[in-house]
Amino acid sequence: MNNLFVYLEIENGKVEDVSLELLTKGRTLANSLHCNLEAVAAGSQLDEIGAQVFPYGVDVLHLFDDARLYPYTSLPHTSILVKLFEKEKPQIALMGATSIGRDLGPRVSSALFSGLTADCTALEIGDHEEKKEDKTYTNLLYQIRPAFGGNIVATIVNPDNRPQMATVREGVMKKEIFDAAYKGQTVSYKVKDYVSATDFVVDVIERHIEASKVNIKGAPIIVAGGYGMGSKENFRLLHDLANTIGAEVGASRAAVDAGYAEHERQIGQTGVTVRPKLYIACGISGQIQHIAGMQDSSMIIAINSDPNAPINTIADYVITGEVETVIPKMIKYYKKNSK
Amino acid sequence: MSLKIIVLAKQVPDTRNVGKDAMKADGTVNRAALPAIFNPEDLNALEQALRLKDEFPGSTLTLLTMGPPRAADIIREGLFRGADNGYLLTDRVFAGADTLATSYALHEAIKKIGKFDLIISGRQAIDGDTAQVGPQVAEKLGISQITYAEEIRSIKDGKITVKRRLERGVEIVEGKLPLLVTVNGSAPNCRPRNARLIQQYKYAKTASERQTESNDYVNICNTRACINLEEWSAADVNADPKQCGLSGSPTKVKKIENVVFQAKESKTIDSSDLQIEDLIIELITNHTIG
Numbered sequence: 001m002n003n004l005f006v007y008l009e010i011e012n013g014k015v016e017d018v019s020l021e022l023l024t025k026g027r028t029l030a031n032s033l034h035c036n037l038e039a040v041a042a043g044s045q046l047d048e049i050g051a052q053v054f055p056y057g058v059d060v061l062h063l064f065d066d067a068r069l070y071p072y073t074s075l076p077h078t079s080i081l082v083k084l085f086e087k088e089k090p091q092i093a094l095m096g097a098t099s100i101g102r103d104l105g106p107r108v109s110s111a112l113f114s115g116l117t118a119d120c121t122a123l124e125i126g127d128h129e130e131k132k133e134d135k136t137y138t139n140l141l142y143q144i145r146p147a148f149g150g151n152i153v154a155t156i157v158n159p160d161n162r163p164q165m166a167t168v169r170e171g172v173m174k175k176e177i178f179d180a181a182y183k184g185q186t187v188s189y190k191v192k193d194y195v196s197a198t199d200f201v202v203d204v205i206e207r208h209i210e211a212s213k214v215n216i217k218g219a220p221i222i223v224a225g226g227y228g229m230g231s232k233e234n235f236r237l238l239h240d241l242a243n244t245i246g247a248e249v250g251a252s253r254a255a256v257d258a259g260y261a262e263h264e265r266q267i268g269q270t271g272v273t274v275r276p277k278l279y280i281a282c283g284i285s286g287q288i289q290h291i292a293g294m295q296d297s298s299m300i301i302a303i304n305s306d307p308n309a310p311i312n313t314i315a316d317y318v319i320t321g322e323v324e325t326v327i328p329k330m331i332k333y334y335k336k337n338s339k
Numbered sequence: 340m341s342l343k344i345i346v347l348a349k350q351v352p353d354t355r356n357v358g359k360d361a362m363k364a365d366g367t368v369n370r371a372a373l374p375a376i377f378n379p380e381d382l383n384a385l386e387q388a389l390r391l392k393d394e395f396p397g398s399t400l401t402l403l404t405m406g407p408p409r410a411a412d413i414i415r416e417g418l419f420r421g422a423d424n425g426y427l428l429t430d431r432v433f434a435g436a437d438t439l440a441t442s443y444a445l446h447e448a449i450k451k452i453g454k455f456d457l458i459i460s461g462r463q464a465i466d467g468d469t470a471q472v473g474p475q476v477a478e479k480l481g482i483s484q485i486t487y488a489e490e491i492r493s494i495k496d497g498k499i500t501v502k503r504r505l506e507r508g509v510e511i512v513e514g515k516l517p518l519l520v521t522v523n524g525s526a527p528n529c530r531p532r533n534a535r536l537i538q539q540y541k542y543a544k545t546a547s548e549r550q551t552e553s554n555d556y557v558n559i560c561n562t563r564a565c566i567n568l569e570e571w572s573a574a575d576v577n578a579d580p581k582q583c584g585l586s587g588s589p590t591k592v593k594k595i596e597n598v599v600f601q602a603k604e605s606k607t608i609d610s611s612d613l614q615i616e617d618l619i620i621e622l623i624t625n626h627t628i629g
Binding site: 071073074075078098099102103105106107109110111113114115116117118119128130142143146147148150151152153154155156157158159160161201202203204205206207208209210211212221245246263264270277278288291292295299300301302307312313314315316317318319320321322325326329330333334336337338 | 352354437438439442466467468469470471472473474475477478479483484485486487500503505506507508509510511512513514515518588589590591592593594595596597598600601602603605606607608609610612614615616618619620622623627628629
């Protein structure tokens, strides 16, 4: 009872990175709360899930295995979590801020009347004083998230309602094996006790989900472009530089919105958070919401025609000039001096 | 076949165009510096509803919004683009509502509106980016949902077919009506305001707006029928005040901080060949690249 639960997203029998990242964070939080880390898997053919998640320090794995549970639809997965949570009374429940977690989380929170905070960028444990009622709460989950387009950061708590629920985007937390030999316990459930036939009101007729082609999250070097690149054609320059120096191409929200780059390349609060050893920001002005997703890069080079671009304040090197001039030169001198 | 459609929309500060004056010196948000707009994805939702209305003549499109009295602008904006009617849910007891208390109030208002086939809303609002209110309303109404919709493909025999746009692909799903659909920004943009409808609805006002209107408006309304926009309080929709606003919100804001980034000491170089070559050599030498 009163443990920390993580909902697992499973695609083609594989637990998604976002869930493994949450397990990693969940293990740390569970340790400081002295509670168990428990995971919920609902889907089809889940025999391999235990082997995938136990190394992340999962103490109990709750399995709901039924062909009708994959692919994900809203009501059956909601029913499972609501009934399981009513029985297990978790103190914290975490899920990915993905198209699944953001579909499922709100329904579960509404049914249980528990608070849910979307897109947290940090989760911590701490105390809270409710001055008006002269009450002190210990060991609450601090749900920290940006608000107002990233201009402020809010710390949210749920003093009275359980579970304290939060979603987190992929790539925000780090994924780390806790103990390769860790062994938890598996509990299998009869799905029909949790899901009724009337829950299956939405059918998935067709599905085309591609494995991500872009891996900006794990790339050691990122060449990122912003709205200042000016066109999709100019974005080719970034790919040329990236191919030359072995980097991945990223983009700011403005560049993605303008159609210069695919959504999966978006870096920032509403995209992926990255921590490469080198980040080359090209034509990026440096809105807060972008900087929040790349500020932990070991080295930052900013290329911008505007010498006063906000991104320059956090850059190690500022190259003032036109990207169209600077990038070809970088390619040229890399080719000349490497080897 | 005709459909009863409810569109949920929100008036939001335009956080996409935040200027330097958007934050006050004390670190709080200067709402006055941010224009209030129709939440962008709610406009995508409105367009999907209008297309259904085009396809199924006789359908009614009702707009529902919750906010301060000035959010009546959202209802007018919807009427200008083709909605049939709208309700503004406004009451001091709604203030400080988190997503759960918001969805509670909205679902009570929807119950008051009555029978519906379909509820459509934007996936999320740009001031919070939570994407929670749609699914929470659906749960409270006991209906299913299809989120992340890019296109409502068809409605036939009580079933709706929707194309969903997900992070790494698409899904075509079919669901039984009634249900709630949330629409992505990747869906088609909303049609512009219609000049005839602007003429028809520009003097449509709520009761509280009428109280503060000038004599000019009163004179206009003496010569022509001015449409009354309905305003509902918590009591009007039988909402339990304890479940509304701050007291109905399980989440509490503990702390708000201004975002400040640690400035670094940076080295500025120009775009000359010499300086760029030096930088590249340095990066290769210290194994940052290569």
